[in-house]
Amino acid sequence: MTDMLDDDVTQAHVDLFSKFDPLIEMRRELLATGVTxxxxxxMERVVSPTVAICNGRETILLGTYNYMGMTFDPDVIEAGKQALDDFGSGTTGSRVLNGTYAGHKAVEQALCDFYAMDHAMVFSTGYQANLGIISTIAGKGDYIVLDIDSHASIWDGCKMGDAEVVPFKHNDIEAMEKRLRRIPEGAGKLVILEGVYSMLGDIAPLKEMIAVxxxxxxxxxxxxxxxxxxIGPNGRGVAEEQGCLDQVDFVIGTFSKSVGxxxxxxxxxxxxxxxxxxxxRPYVFTASLPPSVVATAATSVRKLMHAGEKRAHLWENSKTLHKGLKDAGFQLGTEVPQSAIISVIMPDLERGAAMxxxxxxxGLYVNLARPPATPANMTLLRCSLCAEHSADQVQQIIGMFTRAGKATGIIG
Structure with missing residues (x-):
């Protein structure tokens, strides 16, 4: 017995981090070029939804997903301050124990009213919403058919739930139908789609896909x-815009984008x-959101019901930026603007980082998106517009891209 234990002790040490060595090397090589x-x-200070102080200088924010600019809305901020005074800083408990406050019920009611639906369930993050709902409703013996470009939280929800996962080519209706046709009769089936895909900013043909x-x-x-x-007359998303929201069984969303x-x-x-x-489980065994957070969310959601002018301005911003970057010679992720995300395709990671x-x-901040998170191993500069960007700021952004593109040789 002692010999066996001695043998175990002398076994070679396996570094559990070795699987990350290629990524570590990629990062080392990138930083060795001198790039930040x-x-x-x-961000040392955030001045507004569209401006922050970064590295000591004023910087236009074009990579925050703060689509409707609600982070500095006076009513939203006041609601959060009042909730801090009335309920304290946190709940210290799960929703099924002591973690349901009046504010949690209020934000769920606001969501029901916003979507005109019967039920709403709030999670501590958008990631947990996908993880929780998908893993719970689709389990062993069931089948999940999903777009290959689905978000990481969707894939992780599938993995956690133990259902058979059947991916199909991005936005390919025929490929989706082929997968559905092969599923055994009588098996439970869940189709997972996204309204807007965050890497390229393209939308799904939801109406046709949901019909299939x-x-x-x-x-x-x-x-x-x-x-x-x-997106949509009432801001309910692509399913509303395409007239098929009543055919959707579950809508997943997040407070960290338009809600702010x-x-x-x-x-x-x-x-x-x-x-x-x-x-x-991700609902039952997680502490609930702090009172100040649900108060700001409820206030923001209710204001978004009446934000038609902001939606129209955001669409104008998207069209203007898309045309300006395309005319400057950049290769974009979509032929026409489809959302508030505009992705600029880079030749490779090194030149993308330099750009x-x-x-x-x-004085402009955008997102650098790299493989393996991106489709087809692309390197992208991902821009997310805000309804609070002024027309002047959008023109400034086009000028900044043009100058930086020429300086780095991305455009002629």
């Missing part, structure tokens, strides 16, 4: 994280939906 770390930017899903008896979940608030705070949610009309509060840094020196 594009994944470690610190229903033909094969599948339930449908649509993640509207990047469309909620500004943090948290996630699911809304549904399913008559049995409330049982999710007892069986969904990112050149923009930062110009």
């Amino acid at each position: 770390d594009p994944f470690g930017l610190v 899903a229903k033909k094969y008896g599948a339930m449908v979940l649509v993640d509207e994280a990047h469309s909620m608030g500004f 705070t943090v948290g996630g949610f699911c809304v549904s009309n399913h008559p049995k939906f409330e049982i999710m509060r007892l069986v969904c 990112w840094e050149a923009l930062l020196h110009e």
